[in-house]
Amino acid sequence: MVKVTIMGSTGIIGKNVAFTLARADTVDEIVFFARPQSVEKARGETFDMYDALAAEDIDCKLTPSSDYNDLKDSAIVLITAGIHREEGMNRRDLAIPNGEIVYEYARNVAIHAPDCILMVATNPVDVMTTVALKASGFKKTKVIGIGNHLDSLRLKAYFSRQININSSEVHTRVIGEHGDHMVPLLSSTTIGGIPLKYFVKSVDMEVPRLINRLKKAGNTIISKKGATEYGPSFAISNLISTIITDSHKLLTVSAFLEGEIGDVWDVSLGVPAVLSKKGVAMIVPLHMNDYELKQFQEAANVVKETTDEVLDSLNL
The missing domain is CATH 3.40.50.720 (NAD(P)-binding Rossmann-like Domain)
Known part of the structure; x- marks a missing residue:
């Protein structure tokens, strides 16, 4: 049961x-x-x-x-x-x-x-x-x-629709804050196995515009229909099913960090993690370029500042 x-x-x-x-x-x-x-x-x-x-x-x-x-x-x-x-x-x-x-x-x-x-x-x-x-x-x-799982799915869909290619061919990930300080990992994004930086040379893809759209996605939906609904619900159900079925999928969730990635400590951020029936089986180290690493550490500082304020208010 x-x-x-x-x-x-x-x-x-x-x-x-x-x-x-x-x-x-x-x-x-x-x-x-x-x-x-x-x-x-x-x-x-x-x-x-x-x-x-x-x-x-x-x-x-x-x-x-x-x-x-x-x-x-x-x-x-x-x-x-x-x-x-x-x-x-x-x-x-x-x-x-x-x-x-x-x-x-x-x-x-x-x-x-x-x-x-x-x-x-x-x-x-x-x-x-x-x-x-x-x-x-x-x-x-x-x-x-739930971290950046939904953000990662959104970016995957954006790339797929932009170039009219099946979404299964797009492998990308968003980490950091689920908010304004999210960090799209463009350096490790591939389309059909081809690194994004090479792929964009041969197709018309406005990557900066897509990233800006990604960061505003929640507010855009809220402004038009009052709330986000289907995207978050399916993303959350996907996470729950992954854990229940012990699938060991690598998904981007918010987890408490103690130096595993980017030398970031004592804050929860979206990171790639293997999920099992025991929860987070492993936080997966990843490669970031210098720009992405700086963004990730900035996200950590922003989130930690707010977290500390809330914990103080709760006497935790």
Whole structure:
């Protein structure tokens, strides 16, 4: 029996992750954890999803709850709860209020599901990953932020559409902050096995424009439809399925660093990591050129400054 709990299950991301995960048919039970005043809404979501899952002959137990005891035996607990970013806001604007929410949830996760993998989607996700780590007292391999996985998928899609090539031929990665200080690893990007720096000589590809678009992607979507929805939900479900199935895929998540990459310490950032049923099986060292390394270290400084402010406010 594989059980996953989603905290913040009535929010846009939470409910979409739940539905995407249920449709993937890799879990036996999903707990829709919500505040007491939102449990009936969570119950309504489960009723609606049961109807949809029946059309695909999928049997997944959906449990609405506000009782922390229902977290017991969860393989993964995902925290999506928090104040959502509105147009014009950056992720740092959310740091202290969301830090209080993540602290409370992570502390209770440690009590009621001490053997789980704790995954964080609440923004600013790199900061919240460290808050969850400190509040839970878990080993750092068991606390994972969604990091730059979505950013990496977006960049992959941009390159694919720009040159009209199947996305499976594009291998690229974004690291650093999930925010303005993200670092696209263009030096190691390949298309059809050809390094990007050689590929762009033969095709019309406006790389700087694509990178600028990548950094504004979240705000662009929010300005047009009010919230990001499908991209984050599928990216998060992909991470959860990778862990549950013990796939050992190399994906870019937010993890707490202690010098593994770029001589960066005591901060959570998006880095390439091998994911397994035990969480982060390995943070993978990578090559960066001097410019990318400088950007990565700048991202670390920015995120650490905000993280320290939030930890101080929480007395952690």
